[in-house]
Amino acid sequence: xxxxxxxxxxSHGEHGAKEGCAASSCGTTENQMDNLPDSIREKVxxxxxxxxxxxxxxxxxxxxxxxxxxxxxxxxNRKYDCANESRPGVVSELLTPxxxxxxxxxxxANIPQMTVLGIAGPGDPLANPxxxxxxxxxxxxxxxxxKLCVSTNxxxxxxxxxxxxKHNIDHVTITINxxxxxxxxxxxxxxxxxxxxxxxxxxxxxxxEQQQKGLExxxxxxxxxxxxxxxxxxxxxxHLAEVSKVVKSKGAxxxxxxxxxxxxxHGTFYGVMGQRGPTPDELQDLQDSCSGDMNMMRHCRQCxxxxxxxxxxxxxxxFTLDKIEDMEIDxxxxxxxxxxxxxxxxxxxxxxxxxxxxxxxxxxxEPKLTTRPVLMAVATSGQGVINLHFGHAKEFLIYEASPYxxxxxxxxxxxQYCGGDTTCGxxxxxxxxxxxxxxGCEAVLCSKVGYEPWEQLEAAGIAPNGExxxxxxxxxxxxxxKEMAAAGKLDSIPEAIRAIA
Amino acid sequence: MAVxxxxxxxNCFACEPxxxxxxxxxxxxxxxxxxxxxxxCEGDFPVFQCASICxxxxxxxxxxxxxxxxxxxxxxxxxxxxxxAMAELQSH
Numbered sequence: 001x002x003x004x005x006x007x008x009x010x011s012h013g014e015h016g017a018k019e020g021c022a023a024s025s026c027g028t029t030e031n032q033m034d035n036l037p038d039s040i041r042e043k044v045x046x047x048x049x050x051x052x053x054x055x056x057x058x059x060x061x062x063x064x065x066x067x068x069x070x071x072x073x074x075x076x077n078r079k080y081d082c083a084n085e086s087r088p089g090v091v092s093e094l095l096t097p098x099x100x101x102x103x104x105x106x107x108x109a110n111i112p113q114m115t116v117l118g119i120a121g122p123g124d125p126l127a128n129p130x131x132x133x134x135x136x137x138x139x140x141x142x143x144x145x146x147k148l149c150v151s152t153n154x155x156x157x158x159x160x161x162x163x164x165x166k167h168n169i170d171h172v173t174i175t176i177n178x179x180x181x182x183x184x185x186x187x188x189x190x191x192x193x194x195x196x197x198x199x200x201x202x203x204x205x206x207x208x209e210q211q212q213k214g215l216e217x218x219x220x221x222x223x224x225x226x227x228x229x230x231x232x233x234x235x236x237x238x239h240l241a242e243v244s245k246v247v248k249s250k251g252a253x254x255x256x257x258x259x260x261x262x263x264x265x266h267g268t269f270y271g272v273m274g275q276r277g278p279t280p281d282e283l284q285d286l287q288d289s290c291s292g293d294m295n296m297m298r299h300c301r302q303c304x305x306x307x308x309x310x311x312x313x314x315x316x317x318x319f320t321l322d323k324i325e326d327m328e329i330d331x332x333x334x335x336x337x338x339x340x341x342x343x344x345x346x347x348x349x350x351x352x353x354x355x356x357x358x359x360x361x362x363x364x365x366e367p368k369l370t371t372r373p374v375l376m377a378v379a380t381s382g383q384g385v386i387n388l389h390f391g392h393a394k395e396f397l398i399y400e401a402s403p404y405x406x407x408x409x410x411x412x413x414x415x416q417y418c419g420g421d422t423t424c425g426x427x428x429x430x431x432x433x434x435x436x437x438x439x440g441c442e443a444v445l446c447s448k449v450g451y452e453p454w455e456q457l458e459a460a461g462i463a464p465n466g467e468x469x470x471x472x473x474x475x476x477x478x479x480x481x482k483e484m485a486a487a488g489k490l491d492s493i494p495e496a497i498r499a500i501a
Numbered sequence: 502m503a504v505x506x507x508x509x510x511x512n513c514f515a516c517e518p519x520x521x522x523x524x525x526x527x528x529x530x531x532x533x534x535x536x537x538x539x540x541x542c543e544g545d546f547p548v549f550q551c552a553s554i555c556x557x558x559x560x561x562x563x564x565x566x567x568x569x570x571x572x573x574x575x576x577x578x579x580x581x582x583x584x585x586a587m588a589e590l591q592s593h
Contacts, residue, residue: 067512067513067514067515068513068514068515068518068554069513069515069556070515070554072556072575072576074576074577078511078513078556078557079511079557094512123513123514123515127515128514189575189576189577190575192515192519192553192554195519195546195548195550195553196548196553197548197553197554264586264589264590265590267583267586267587268576269576269577269578271586272578272582272583272586273578273582
């Protein structure tokens with residue numbers, strides 16, 4: 001089964017790299033999922049990880065039942081127990097399948113907008129088939145209203161496809177960082193395969209073959225496949241466009257290119273060896289260059305393997321083992337309540353989509369501006385509106401406004417991964433770190449901004465804006481864009497801003 | 502004749518199902534090897550199964566007390582480089 005071409009729009013003249021943005025000159029970009037067949041859209045429309053739209057409304061959780069792994073990646077350290085870091089492969093408490101089921105039902109009852117349960121580690125879920133499938137088997141019986149997902153490095157995938165298809169799992173994520181074993185040897189030092197540890201190119205070749213075979217088998221079964229890739233500058237950055245083409249031609253429906261996270265204190269190969277991650281610009285350029293071939297995912301938060309809540313938030317502390325022990329959950333009552341809430345959210349999303357489409361029609365009538373693109377940061381806690389104080393934002397969503405419309409680009413973290421004290425390394429304050437994280441943005445939209453950050457933001461060339469509180473994000477970004485254009489601020493390219501060639 | 506799992510084990514469960522003699526068991530604070538059951542895979546495999554999947558350098562010792570996976574052998578990080586990075590962290 002081959003899926004239709006996504007984002008298959010002609011390039012926009014000099015903005016050839018911007019093919020990911022909607023073809024029409026409407027005020028807001030089309031929904032990321034609009035080009036998907038109805039059958040797939042139906043499956044992903046309330047999935048926060050697969051639908052940019054849905055991630056403002058629905059929550060997800062991971063249960064850490066899968067500690068073992070069958071490969072080593074250079075961005076991973078298998079000493080996975082850390083409460084203060086937020087990145088894949090990190091968890092606080094390992095759960096048994098029984099504990100995982102209990103925790104899932106407790107979260108589902110208390111966070112009714114939680115629609116998706118994923119198993120993502122901290123090792124490889126399919127290298128722990130008994131623990132992973134026991135969890136899935138019980139959840140598909142006891143909590144049938146929860147969508148089940150699994151992510152894998154792919155090595156054991158071909159052997160697991162049959163079992164996966166039995167468990168109501170309609171989404172699988174495969175991490176594919178390369179399709180060339182020589183590139184692979186720089187990412188994977190070894191795999192465990194047929195009772196042997198196999199190093200170097202030989203190991204990478206087997207892994208790649210298994211990933212591709214697994215991908216093909218899943219597509220043949222009608223299971224949706226998303227592909228994750230870690231962008232590692234100088235290692236696979238040039239290669240990922242090829243990966244995107246290959247996985248798309250085999251039927252993957254979404255490609256998620258994520259930045260490498262590498263710090264010496266993580267004790268990973270890349271961290272200790274000083275391999276850098278990509279800059280936001282490099283990541284965006286690669287996502288844009290892949291988007292002509294493949295639908296790109298840009299809102300991924302690279303969650304912990306035990307994350308709970310909306311993307312970008314972690315409510316895991318509310319559901320630790322000792323806390324869920326004391327919770328009495330009546331799941332059939334919870335399911336009734338969840339159904340009502342899901343319907344209400346769906347209705348709200350549908351009406352917002354309709355509203356967006358109508359607004360887009362109106363904008364089409366307006367004269368088209370001819371400015372350079374501009375990046376803006378937005379503080380939101382969900383629902384697709386600007387509703388968060390500047391100082392409360394742990395992350396910002398980055399939007400680009402241009403004559404072609406408004407499009408979501410990425411998110412940027414406001415606080416450091418280590419979550420340490422207020423000053424870090426060079427004596428920077430949290431505010432300074434946040435302002436640095438917003439580099440390249442020319443405005444920040446939030447519900448309120450305090451006096452001190454206001455001054456410092458202005459000094460950094462980022463216009464603070466609290467005038468659009470509670471307004472839909474795209475509308476507000478468009479309004480600010482128009483104001484900036486009218487004021488002549490977008491006529492020339494300032495030095496500080498990335499050159500758009 | 503038996504291998505030994507020591508305190509650097511991170512309890513990832515990977516070795517337990519790999520053992521052909523069912524000699525490895527979950528324990529606190531880390532997994533252990535039943536020395537009476539361990540055969541060092543003789544007759545089953547040419548290489549130690551536990552040490553072939555174990556991701557932690559130095560966590561499994563052979564019967565001479567030597568690390569089957571010495572520092573640097575699995576991650577590719579030169580031990581002196583790792584020591585330097587950790588020392589820098591400590592000094593902060």
